[in-house]
Amino acid sequence: MPIFNYSAGPSMLPHEVMQNVQKELLSYEGSGVSIVEMSHRSTAFQSIVDSLEARLRRLMDIPETYAVLFLQGGATLQFSMVPMNLRETSRFAYVDTGIWSKKAMTDARCFGEVAIIQPTDDLDGMSFSTDGLHDVDYVHLTLNNTIEGTRFTAIPETEVPIVADASSNILAEPIDVSRFGLIYAGAQKNIGPSGLTVVIVRRDLVQSLHLPSYLSYHNQMDTLLNTPSTFSMYVAERVLKWVEEAGGVEAMERMNVQKRDLIYGYFETSALFKPLVTGEKRSLTNIPFTTGSEETDQRFLEFAREQGLIELGGHRSVGGLRASLYNAMPLEGATRLIEVMRQFEEGHDVSH
Numbered sequence: 001m002p003i004f005n006y007s008a009g010p011s012m013l014p015h016e017v018m019q020n021v022q023k024e025l026l027s028y029e030g031s032g033v034s035i036v037e038m039s040h041r042s043t044a045f046q047s048i049v050d051s052l053e054a055r056l057r058r059l060m061d062i063p064e065t066y067a068v069l070f071l072q073g074g075a076t077l078q079f080s081m082v083p084m085n086l087r088e089t090s091r092f093a094y095v096d097t098g099i100w101s102k103k104a105m106t107d108a109r110c111f112g113e114v115a116i117i118q119p120t121d122d123l124d125g126m127s128f129s130t131d132g133l134h135d136v137d138y139v140h141l142t143l144n145n146t147i148e149g150t151r152f153t154a155i156p157e158t159e160v161p162i163v164a165d166a167s168s169n170i171l172a173e174p175i176d177v178s179r180f181g182l183i184y185a186g187a188q189k190n191i192g193p194s195g196l197t198v199v200i201v202r203r204d205l206v207q208s209l210h211l212p213s214y215l216s217y218h219n220q221m222d223t224l225l226n227t228p229s230t231f232s233m234y235v236a237e238r239v240l241k242w243v244e245e246a247g248g249v250e251a252m253e254r255m256n257v258q259k260r261d262l263i264y265g266y267f268e269t270s271a272l273f274k275p276l277v278t279g280e281k282r283s284l285t286n287i288p289f290t291t292g293s294e295e296t297d298q299r300f301l302e303f304a305r306e307q308g309l310i311e312l313g314g315h316r317s318v319g320g321l322r323a324s325l326y327n328a329m330p331l332e333g334a335t336r337l338i339e340v341m342r343q344f345e346e347g348h349d350v351s352h
């Protein structure tokens, strides 16, 4: 039975990439040495790093005025590295769009004062007002809210740099890098295995500060400061090759829109399953939904699991149901989910 994995992260990776990783696990490109046994200072590994960076720059059209850093510690470490490195006045603004943005502001409070901005939010989309947005070192946005299933649809011009957590939408939809001071993302949704975090930062924002060596962007620019997550970087390079060959970020976005619209289209016809998000701000990658009953949600989770559809539970903080369909999820992942929801609904008496 084929398994469809709707995990919010770590998530499924392209099947053909996984097959190739398996094939060359014991001997990287015929060298007789596994990638996991190889020095991060070797020529072979350096060429992986160079290719990974080049592919990411091409896919996201990253200007030369930005550095690309490959770090560890997840997006969570960036919750503190960002304020630590970008602070000048030690006043920061955070747009509050959900659980991950709240976690980011909690860590920022260790380094200064946080002004909370509420998003503007209606059926036409989600954005924020720039009123009062000055005298801060930056404004922080979570571009796609993995748990709530919402996303920013418009980003206004600001006087201050915009910092974006793009963990769940990087490479899933185009991001105009030149609009941002810094973009960070954990790799484990659209890029590769966990253990790798990508940071894209405008070079002129990076200062040489007295910080522990690993925590300073300045020390991490254009060099491998210490042993990186070599295996994750290797797989990421292969995933980015797959994205490029599949037509790049625009092609990913087209597929993601198609998958999302199919599933939301089904909700319109269903008497049982209801979406939790309406309007343009619906995420392309994370779809939270429910039957309205905790018990029925649980029964659906079991039913789906029996059909090979796994990881459809909502985040542990909110419950309900959630389908995450990142780049590696084929269109069949959307049609199969609809089929299984329909089967469940047919066997379920909705009048009770």
Ligand code: PMP
Pocket: 008, 009, 073, 074, 075, 076, 077, 100, 142, 144, 145, 146, 147, 165, 166, 167, 168, 186, 187
């Ligand atoms: N930000 C967002 C938007 C996320 O979805 C996640 C993880 N799901 C995180 C931050 C935390 O990432 P990590 O586990 O890599 O620290």
